[in-house]
Amino acid sequence: MSVSTSTSTVVEYTPDRRAQRGPGRVFQALSSPWGSLVPVVVLLALWQLGSVVGWIDKTFFPPPVDCFTALVNLITHGDLLVNIGITIQRVLFGFALGVVPAVVVGITMGLLPWARVVVDPIISILYPIPAVALLPLLLVIFGTGSTPIVVLAGIISFFPTAVNSMAGVLQNDRRLTQMARNLGSSRGQLLGKVVLPGALPSIFAGIRLSAGLALLGVIAGEFLAGSDGIGSLTWQYWQVYQITNMYATLAVIAAMGFTLTTVTLRIQRRYFNWTEGNS
Amino acid sequence: MRVDIDGISKSYTDPAGNPLHVVGGLTASIEQGEFVCIIGPSGCGKSTLLGMLGGLLPPDEGAIRFSGTRTATGEMTSIVWQDHALIPWRSIIDNVAFGLELRGMGRRERKEIAQSHLETMGIGAFANARPQQLSGGMRQRAGIARALASDPEVLLMDEPFAAVDAQTRTLLQEELLAVWERHRKTVVFITHGIEEALLLADRVLVLSGRPTHVVEDLRVPFPRPRTADIAQTPEFGELKQHLWERLRDATRAAEWAEVEGAGS
Incomplete structure (x- = not known):
């Protein structure tokens, strides 16, 4: 953001494009009322997967669908x-x-x-x-x-x-x-x-x-x-x-x-x- | 309504248990329809004096006499508070009508009166807003409207414009003067500002440090109606200088007393 020559220095404050763009679309979707369900569903899906595949013990963590x-x-x-x-x-x-x-x-x-x-x-x-x-x-x-x-x-x-x-x-x-x-x-x-x-x-x-x-x-x-x-x-x-x-x-x-x-x-x-x- | 303050004194006990003599034999008279400004060193007991005038705390000695026709204590004075003291869960119009509601006036009548005072203060459009939605200047206009709506004998103002910015303060001062020209209510106005006092008042009382009493009673000679332009006249400058000298002496004395108190 600075251009220098041998005699003087110019400092420029320029627009911050990233900040102007604002929060991304995914972030906005997740912060909506229905979007807040997504992390919960993802967690349940991971649990389901882990339980079926056998990463976690089925006896204590049976698949959510069951x-x-x-x-x-x-x-x-x-x-x-x-x-x-x-x-x-x-x-x-x-x-x-x-x-x-x-x-x-x-x-x-x-x-x-x-x-x-x-x-x-x-x-x-x-x-x-x-x-x-x-x-x-x-x-x-x-x-x-x-x-x-x-x-x-x-x-x-x-x-x-x-x-x-x-x-x-x-x-x-x-x-x-x-x-x-x-x-x-x-x-x-x-x-x-x-x-x-x-x-x-x-x-x-x-x-x-x-x-x-x-x-x-x-x-x-x-x-x-x-x-x-x-x-x-x-x-x-x-x-x-x-x-x-x-x-x-x-x-x-x-x-x-x-x-x-x-x-x-x-x-x-x-x-x-x-x-x-x-x- | 004439107000005679007859040798009133007030002491407190501070949290450490030491007696604090705040007001010491203060005597003053305020005529019907007079606009009186009170200035004095910080912490000299101006607010205590206002609390006694407002019926919130009794003097230890002496008396404050209101001579006129009305007798209900709730109708003697209305205070305009520095921090406006609007009720946050009420709309502006219900805040302004509060004093009338306390007297048992019907909803329609009190709302009509409140609305007319909101119009007078130029904030009629904000009748249904909540205080926290308004700017500082507008809240204080609502505070003044509430005080006027109760139609008191004496309007007590406790540094009402100290918390707003300088431009808004000038506007509020001119608006207050315009409203006062119409009602000619008796006003006791406490302030830190010498210029504010000279612009608004018929008389300026300068108070000493604690225990406070009147050290100067100055009649302000400027004709009414006034505008802020009078501040440009040489006479204004001279009076300002004079008041500042009296205030400076009082403030110095108060500061010295404070230090001596700390040393003992």
Whole structure:
């Protein structure tokens, strides 16, 4: 980019053709919503190939096509759908059981220093306990069946929402509360029009975490203590060494988690978009 | 509405537990319809004074008296904030109507009033935009529209043009003057800019460092309506020099006090 003669040097900045061309067509295709499926399909294809040819052990990694056949089989001839329904119900109940009180407790803690001083130490002690460790206790209290699993999911999903709700209220924008007070806002108006709406994004971020944890809690509970539900099926197929069936149920669990993440992300983008680029 | 500030004092306790005497026996009177600018050294307590005028914190001693007809505390003053303090999840028009909404005014009526103030500030087309979609200057126009929509007795402005670029600031100053000529509201305007104060104000109060009080009460003689052109006159230059000297003395004294405080 420089031309030199014996007397002077000229430095030229010229257009960067590569940068002007922008990202290539392949890159653009891969970053589209449907294009993002391509890497997943390629991975499955490689797995299929490796499993059939014998590069990887078929016993542990059966060909995806076989697993898919097993899935279809379980849906048409087995009771997979019933078990999916049971699991979804437990997730929803557990989620509601944890999140509803969590929002109330979290907001109360954010608003009342007294509640914070009393409840915060208790949460600090309970939060780090891996909630799955409580399952035996829950079995003692609630016996077998759905109840201990739902309660486990409720306990796990309580904490992120409670902590985030409290933080959302505590981090309210002081400039906005001062502005509202100057214009004659009552305490109730301050709460309803400034503090709580301002805390919603944080509360919802907690709810998103809780939703994922509710699913985790239910699956873990079903592994260990369930006689039905999708997690229980996975565990049973492992024990009787029906690996393709086990993979089929894993795929169902993965789909549940994926749906949960996608739906909650959509809600977040739709209703809380003002938090992005907020100044 | 006449405002009498009668010997108010305010102290804080800083995080280290030391008392901080911010406002010390400040006395001033502001007449109905007067435009008063307040300048003073950085950190001298201008914002504390504004918070007390705005009813956000009570003085430790003394009193601020509003003598007029209205009694509702939420209708005495509206603050125009330096950082505009618009609510990010509300549209511009709902932000401007916020004060009226707090008073329980119906949706249609308050939106009509808010829209007319948006038109006055020249941003009627952005009624349904969100604050974060607007430029800094437009946000501040919305902040002024909100303050005016509440129809306060006194407009309190806390360095409202400090965060915008110089060209926009000049525009905003002229727009504010034009709006004020029509409403003739009582305005208390805090600023760092001596020229801004001379351009806008009927009177300029110069404050000392902490604990702050009034060290100079200057009547600005320029006739109204004014434009930025008055800055070219020799009289403007003389007043600017005079104010700068007073401000410099106050700032020096404040700096020395700060250093002595650090040494002890």
